[in-house]
Amino acid sequence: MGYASCMTPPAPDAAILTRDLRKHYGEVRAVDGVDLEIARGECFGLLGHNGAGKSTTIRMLTCRTDPTSGGGSVLGHDVVSDRPSIRPRINLVGDRQNLHPRLTGRATLRFWADLYGTDASRVDELLLLVGLDPDLSRPMKDYSTGMRQRVIIARSLINAPEVLFLDEPTRGLDPASSRTLRGIVHDLVEQGTTVFLTTHDMAEADELCDRIAFMSEGRIVALGTPRALRLDHAGDRVEADVTLADGSEHRVRLDRADDRARLEAWSVSGDLRTVHTREPTLADVFVAVAGRPLDAGAVT
Amino acid sequence: MNLRRIRTLYRRDLVDAIRDGRILVAIIIPVALAIFYAVSVPDPNERVPVTLALHGPRSSQVVEQVRSAVQRTVDLTVTPVTSARAADRAARDDPDTIGLSLPADVDRRVAAGSASGELFVPRDSSSGADLAAAAVAQVAARADDRPFALDLDTTLVGDAPNDAFEVLGLATALGIFSIVMLAGFIGLLVIPVLLVEEVALGTLEALQLVATGAEIIVAKLAVGMTYCAVAIGITLAASPTDLHSVVGYAAAALALSIALAGFGLAFGLALGDSGRINTWAGVVLTPVLIPVFFVLGDDQPWRTVGQALPTGAAAQLMAQSANPAVDQPVLVPLLVIAAWLIAGFALLRWLLDRRSA
Numbered sequence: 001m002g003y004a005s006c007m008t009p010p011a012p013d014a015a016i017l018t019r020d021l022r023k024h025y026g027e028v029r030a031v032d033g034v035d036l037e038i039a040r041g042e043c044f045g046l047l048g049h050n051g052a053g054k055s056t057t058i059r060m061l062t063c064r065t066d067p068t069s070g071g072g073s074v075l076g077h078d079v080v081s082d083r084p085s086i087r088p089r090i091n092l093v094g095d096r097q098n099l100h101p102r103l104t105g106r107a108t109l110r111f112w113a114d115l116y117g118t119d120a121s122r123v124d125e126l127l128l129l130v131g132l133d134p135d136l137s138r139p140m141k142d143y144s145t146g147m148r149q150r151v152i153i154a155r156s157l158i159n160a161p162e163v164l165f166l167d168e169p170t171r172g173l174d175p176a177s178s179r180t181l182r183g184i185v186h187d188l189v190e191q192g193t194t195v196f197l198t199t200h201d202m203a204e205a206d207e208l209c210d211r212i213a214f215m216s217e218g219r220i221v222a223l224g225t226p227r228a229l230r231l232d233h234a235g236d237r238v239e240a241d242v243t244l245a246d247g248s249e250h251r252v253r254l255d256r257a258d259d260r261a262r263l264e265a266w267s268v269s270g271d272l273r274t275v276h277t278r279e280p281t282l283a284d285v286f287v288a289v290a291g292r293p294l295d296a297g298a299v300t
Numbered sequence: 301m302n303l304r305r306i307r308t309l310y311r312r313d314l315v316d317a318i319r320d321g322r323i324l325v326a327i328i329i330p331v332a333l334a335i336f337y338a339v340s341v342p343d344p345n346e347r348v349p350v351t352l353a354l355h356g357p358r359s360s361q362v363v364e365q366v367r368s369a370v371q372r373t374v375d376l377t378v379t380p381v382t383s384a385r386a387a388d389r390a391a392r393d394d395p396d397t398i399g400l401s402l403p404a405d406v407d408r409r410v411a412a413g414s415a416s417g418e419l420f421v422p423r424d425s426s427s428g429a430d431l432a433a434a435a436v437a438q439v440a441a442r443a444d445d446r447p448f449a450l451d452l453d454t455t456l457v458g459d460a461p462n463d464a465f466e467v468l469g470l471a472t473a474l475g476i477f478s479i480v481m482l483a484g485f486i487g488l489l490v491i492p493v494l495l496v497e498e499v500a501l502g503t504l505e506a507l508q509l510v511a512t513g514a515e516i517i518v519a520k521l522a523v524g525m526t527y528c529a530v531a532i533g534i535t536l537a538a539s540p541t542d543l544h545s546v547v548g549y550a551a552a553a554l555a556l557s558i559a560l561a562g563f564g565l566a567f568g569l570a571l572g573d574s575g576r577i578n579t580w581a582g583v584v585l586t587p588v589l590i591p592v593f594f595v596l597g598d599d600q601p602w603r604t605v606g607q608a609l610p611t612g613a614a615a616q617l618m619a620q621s622a623n624p625a626v627d628q629p630v631l632v633p634l635l636v637i638a639a640w641l642i643a644g645f646a647l648l649r650w651l652l653d654r655r656s657a
Contacts, residue, residue, distance in 0.1 A: 064508050092509055098502030102316050114308040115510050155506075 015040040015163050015194035016061060020070035022218075023056050030056040032218030033070065038211075040162075043185065043195040045205040047286065048215035054198040055095060057215075058165050061196070062092050074163055088116065091161035093169045095198075097148045101141035105132055105151045108140060109158060116159040126154040131180055146177035153181060163194040170201060182208060202282040212282065214289050222289040230280045233288040242266065243274040301518065305511045309519035314526060317494055322578050323527075326485040331531050334478030338471050338539030347375040348428030353390035355381050356402030356417070362410065362439055363400075369435040374428050384418055391420035398425070398433050467626045468596070468619060475539065476618045477592045480611050482531055483553045484588050487560025489581040491524040492568025496577060499569075513652060521561055528557045548621030552633075556614035559637050560588070562644020566651050591615070595628075607632065610640040 016038040023031040031053040038044045046054050059065045061072055063083040071078065077085040099108060109123040124134040130150035140148060149169070156164060166185070170178040185208055189195055199205050205212055206226045213223040222229055238254045244266060252259035254277075266272040287293055317323050350370075354363065358380055367376050381387050387399030399420030409415035417440070421433045468476075495517070498504035507516055532550045536543070543549050567584070568577050592615040594606025606612030613633035620628040 062509060064505060087510055090509070092506070094502065094505060096502045098506050100312070100316060100501065100503055102319055103312075111308065111312050112510075115305055115507075117304060159510075 013040050014038065014073075014076075015042065016044075016072070016074055016196060018057075018061070018070065018072035021057065021060060021067055021072050022069045023053075023060060023065065024068045029218045031060070031067075034215075034218075034220055036072075036213065036220070036223075038194060038196065040194050041189065041192045042210045043189045043197065043208050045209035045212040046196070046198045046215055047200070047202070047205055047212060047282070048198075049290070052215040053218040054215055055167055058092070058167050058196070058198065062090060062165055063087060088159060089161060090163045090165065091156040091159060092165040093152055093156045093167065095167040095171065097145065097152060099140045099148055099151060099155075102139050104139055105136055105143070105147075105154075106134055108151055109154055112155050112158045118159050122158065126157055127151075129157070129184065130154045145172055146174050149173055149177055150180070153184060157184075157188075161193065163196065164188060166195060166197045166199075168199055169197070170199065170204060178204070202286070206282050214286055216290045222285065226282060229282065229285045233280075233285045238280070239278045241274075241276045241278060242272065244271045245273055246271070301512065301515050306515050306519045306522070309507070309511065309516060310522045310526075313494055313520060313523040317490075317523060318527075320493070320497075322574070323490050323493060326489050326581075327482065327527055327531050330478045330482035330485060331535050333481070334475050334535040335538045337474035337478060338535075347373060348426070348431070349375045349377065349396060350426070350428040350432045351390070351394065351397040352376055352378045352432065353381045353387045353397055353399040353420075354378050354402070355384050355387045355400070356406060357404055360402065360406050362402060362406055362417075365439040365442070366432070366435050369438060370432050374431050374435075376432060387418070388420045391422050395422050395424045395426045396429055397422070398429050398436070400436060468623055472622050473596050473619075475535070476596070476615050476622065477589065479532060479535065479549075479553045479618065480556065480592050480615055481585070481589055482535075483528060483557040483614065484560060484585050484611065485581070486524045486528045486531075487557045488564040488567065488584055488588070489577060490527060491520050491561045492564040492577050492581075493574045494520045494523060495565055496568045496572065496574045499572065500574060517565065517648075521558060524557060524561060525554055528554055543622050544624055545621040549618050552614045552617035552621060555617075555634075555637050555641075556610055559610045559614075559641040559644060562641060562646075562648050564644075566644065566648045569648070569651050569655070595619075608636060610637050613637050613640075 014037050016036060018034050018036045021031055021034040021036075022029070030051075034053075034057060036044075046057065048054050056065070060067050061074055061079055063074075063079055063086055066080055071080065073079060074086045075089055077083075079086065100111075103111065105127060106123055109126060110120055113120045113123055127134040130153050132147060132150050132154070140151065143151070149172075153169070156166075164185075170181055173181070182204065185195055185197070189208075189210075195208070197205065197209060209226065211223065211225050212229060213220045214229075215221065222233060224232065240252050240254060240263065242250045242252060242263065244250070250262075252263050254260060254263075263272075263275075283293065352363075352366070357363075358378065363378060367378075370376055379390070381390060381399070384399075384401035387401050389399075390397050391399035399418075401418040401420075403409055403415065403417065406415055406417065419433060419436055419440075422429065425433065495504070498507065498516075504516070529550060532553055536546060536549075567580075568574075571577050571580060588609075588611050591606035591609040591612030594602040595612040595615050596619060597603065607616065613636035616628040616633040617630065617637075619626045620630055
């Protein structure tokens with residue numbers, strides 16, 4: 001079946017839409033039939049192991065590689081046949097620090113502003129936004145990892161994108177830089193920018209994303225709001241960390257009858273000192289749907 | 301294609317890439333070689349400059365006969381001086397100058413058989429000055445009507461040289477070789493390195509978000525052409541090469557550079573690493589440069605082989621632009637370069653399509 005014939009008309013408010021999106025490299029099915037519909041102004045997270053197909057999905061949605069079959073649209077434009085309409089309105093923070101090493105931070109942003117044909121007066125404003133001194137005259141090769149990532153984030157905002165793709169943007173960053181990035185993303189979403197985020201950091205996804213999809217072996221295996229995912233896939237797995245009068249610590253699962261009985265006995269005997277309940281995390285959900293933890297690596 | 305984006309990409313690459321030592325060296329070496337050849341290799345066809353400091357009439361049969369006698373070997377400049385003493389002084393001061401003092405009515409006196417004059421030859425005279433002095437003595441002897449014991453008539457015999465080296469002179473031929481080397485370095489090393497560096501840094505992916513692949517490649521080709529044009533300009537300005545058509549000469553080199561760039565970019569994408577391009581470009585350049593010697597030499601089978609290759613074809617065009625007397629064809633080399641250009645970019649397109657898929 002041809003690519004175009006796979007498409008259905010996009011929802012009017014959809015920023016990103018895919019239908020049976022596939023990308024195969026020979027026998028390897030990097031993306032294997034992904035259906036997504038992401039609304040404008042939504043922060044959407046795509047989580048999965050290395051090699052799950054997240055970056056390939058982003059490559060197709062950012063018009064850098066053709067789907068093998070199926071199709072997608074961004075801001076209502078086809079990702080294969082209407083790339084010139086998409087490119088000026090999106091931007092990307094990739095999974096590597098791809099900067100020209102001999103340019104300064106300001107020269108880098110001037111260059112990209114000229115490429116996009118946008119107002120160069122935004123350069124200093126964006127450098128300040130990401131916490132960099134606009135007068136810094138050092139070439140990029142002398143910047144720290146965190147500083148380079150801040151420049152990349154500023155670069156991704158140079159054309160005021162309507163859809164921003166963030167491919168593991170905080171990987172390798174120090175906590176301060178990660179916090180800065182999360183603050184910027186939060187503000188962008190509040191201002192109506194659609195954010196498509198891939199990350200290994202479940203807490204980051206939980207904090208930022210309106211909805212999350214878990215991807216495994218090229219397929220979406222779960223999709224919903226963080227709360228709905230927890231309820232649907234790990235809702236009955238509530239745990240409690242218990243401290244007794246003798247100082248011993250125990251973890252009990254409240255979905256198990258024998259653990260509930262132990263907890264009740266400690267309570268009746270007066271041995272119970274503290275109880276801290278622990279709700280299921282997205283990591284638990286991921287294990288539940290993908291069958292292994294996120295940090296367990298790629299399927300080979 | 302968007303010209304603003306191409307211009308932006310071009311400007312950045314033009315300033316940024318020259319800071320890369322590999323690219324700088326690839327441009328400097330051929331330029332330095334070309335200048336070295338032009339300055340240090342003697343041209344066998346070059347006439348030796350000699351000044352004749354003349355006291356006496358500027359126009360006389362004696363002076364015209366001297367000029368005629370030395371015209372194949374000496375570039376004679378006649379400089380009038382006001383006295384025999386001034387002619388003497390001019391010769392003392394410069395080994396390339398001889399002095400000659402003749403009476404104002406020298407032609408009438410020669411006809412009457414009573415002419416006399418003074419010839420001043422520096423003791424440290426150059427070979428050109430010696431030749432000119434001998435010619436003056438010979439003309440004077442004829443004027444005195446004293447026949448030589450052996451009077452020789454010179455006749456040029458045999459075919460005109462078919463060897464472009466001989467017609468152009470070694471310095472010009474080696475200059476063509478150096479400029480072909482420059483175009484080869486630009487096409488096979490500089491432009492591919494510009495692109496592969498973007499791949500290695502990951503900046504190509506970022507650029508592809510805003511610019512098309514064609515715009516990125518056109519910008520890099522334009523940078524390569526600019527480096528090539530500037531380097532040719534520096535070479536010609538710094539070397540005393542006398543070219544019949546500078547525009548044709550430079551255009552042939554630029555056309556070669558573009559023709560090779562398609563293969564260079566394909567070669568670069570296949571190797572995928574600028575360090576490996578740097579290593580292998582030297583190996584690839586050797587067979588690419590040898591056809592220059594084939595087409596400028598007179599061995600017909602090898603010349604035919606060289607003419608079918610882009611560097612040989614460009615060398616033919618450059619030789620023709622340097623000196624039309626070499627009588628090299630123009631249309632066939634143009635078609636050969638065009639064919640290689642199309643083949644190179646077709647190969648590149650095929651590779652890019654495969655990568656995209």
